[in-house]
Amino acid sequence: MGPVAFVTGAGRGIGRAVALGLAADGFDIWLNYRSDHQAAESARQEIEALGRRCFPVPFDVADKEAVDGALAPLLERETPFALVNNAGFARDAVFGLMSDEQWHSVLDVHLGGFFHVTRRIVPHMQRARQGRIVNIVSASGQTGMAGQVNYSAAKAGLVGATRALARELGRRNILVNAVAPGFIATDMTLGLPLEEYRKNIPLGRPGTAEEVAGCVRFLCSGLSSYVTGQVISANGGLYM
Numbered sequence: 001m002g003p004v005a006f007v008t009g010a011g012r013g014i015g016r017a018v019a020l021g022l023a024a025d026g027f028d029i030w031l032n033y034r035s036d037h038q039a040a041e042s043a044r045q046e047i048e049a050l051g052r053r054c055f056p057v058p059f060d061v062a063d064k065e066a067v068d069g070a071l072a073p074l075l076e077r078e079t080p081f082a083l084v085n086n087a088g089f090a091r092d093a094v095f096g097l098m099s100d101e102q103w104h105s106v107l108d109v110h111l112g113g114f115f116h117v118t119r120r121i122v123p124h125m126q127r128a129r130q131g132r133i134v135n136i137v138s139a140s141g142q143t144g145m146a147g148q149v150n151y152s153a154a155k156a157g158l159v160g161a162t163r164a165l166a167r168e169l170g171r172r173n174i175l176v177n178a179v180a181p182g183f184i185a186t187d188m189t190l191g192l193p194l195e196e197y198r199k200n201i202p203l204g205r206p207g208t209a210e211e212v213a214g215c216v217r218f219l220c221s222g223l224s225s226y227v228t229g230q231v232i233s234a235n236g237g238l239y240m
């Protein structure tokens with residue numbers, strides 16, 4: 001049995017790459033996703049092929065009751081060493097046309113999801129006197145992005161939560177950091193005007209989910225034992 005890493009939104013995209021990377025580093029994985037059972041099942045098989053345990057835990061991170069119901073039995077048995085809050089989506093619209101649903105769903109998944117999941121895990125990490133929490137934020141929350149006022153607000157809020165929680169939990173040897181991806185090739189960015197974005201990226205290409213996962217793996221490893229309250233950007237130099 002290895003230490004446990006709990007990764008939200010890990011069926012596809014960045015979360016999946018994080019889960020596979022952490023499994024390669026020796027972690028057993030609690031693999032959360034929302035509805036794509038097929039993607040989660042193939043991620044589970046890849047993790048088990050690496051010789052690690054994998055427990056799929058499907059729930060919507062924005063749904064408080066679902067989070068509590070799914071985590072309670074798992075937390076009775078084990079305490080994760082690492083929590084990666086990755087689940088999320090964007091619902092873009094120009095601000096004047098942004099609906100209540102677009103505003104609330106994006107805040108609910110990124111900020112509500114962080115709150116519902118992290119508050120259940122933290123007391124267990126505090127008792128264990130160790131832990132790593134990594135929140136996936138975004139370049140959009142660092143600089144602001146037109147058409148994404150909801151998403152930029154949510155991700156900037158998550159940066160604030162990261163820094164505040166790092167201060168609260170430092171004495172318990174729990175490190176809290178964020179990783180801010182730029183333009184990463186996943187389902188989330190399918191259909192965006194790649195050539196437009198490419199012009200602004202010094203490395204001249206979108207990043208891969210694995211390149212974001214590399215930062216998360218570092219933050220969950222012994223190599224980052226004096227790093228807390230930080231935001232590491234994985235953005236190819238975008239918005240330097």
Ligand code: NAP
Pocket residue numbers: 008009010011012013014015032033034035036037039059060061062086087088089090109136137138139180181182183184185186187188189
């Ligand atoms: P993705 O390819 O669309 O994958 C999203 C994953 O999150 C899926 O596994 C999905 O589950 C899960 N998910 C979505 N909503 C959920 C919910 N309410 N509860 C539980 N799981 C949920 O997205 P991605 O590009 O990997 O993005 C992952 C994170 O990185 C997000 O927080 C995103 O904001 C952030 N990010 C992405 C980029 C980028 O360029 N791609 C840039 C900056 C930040 P199902 O498969 O079941 O739907």
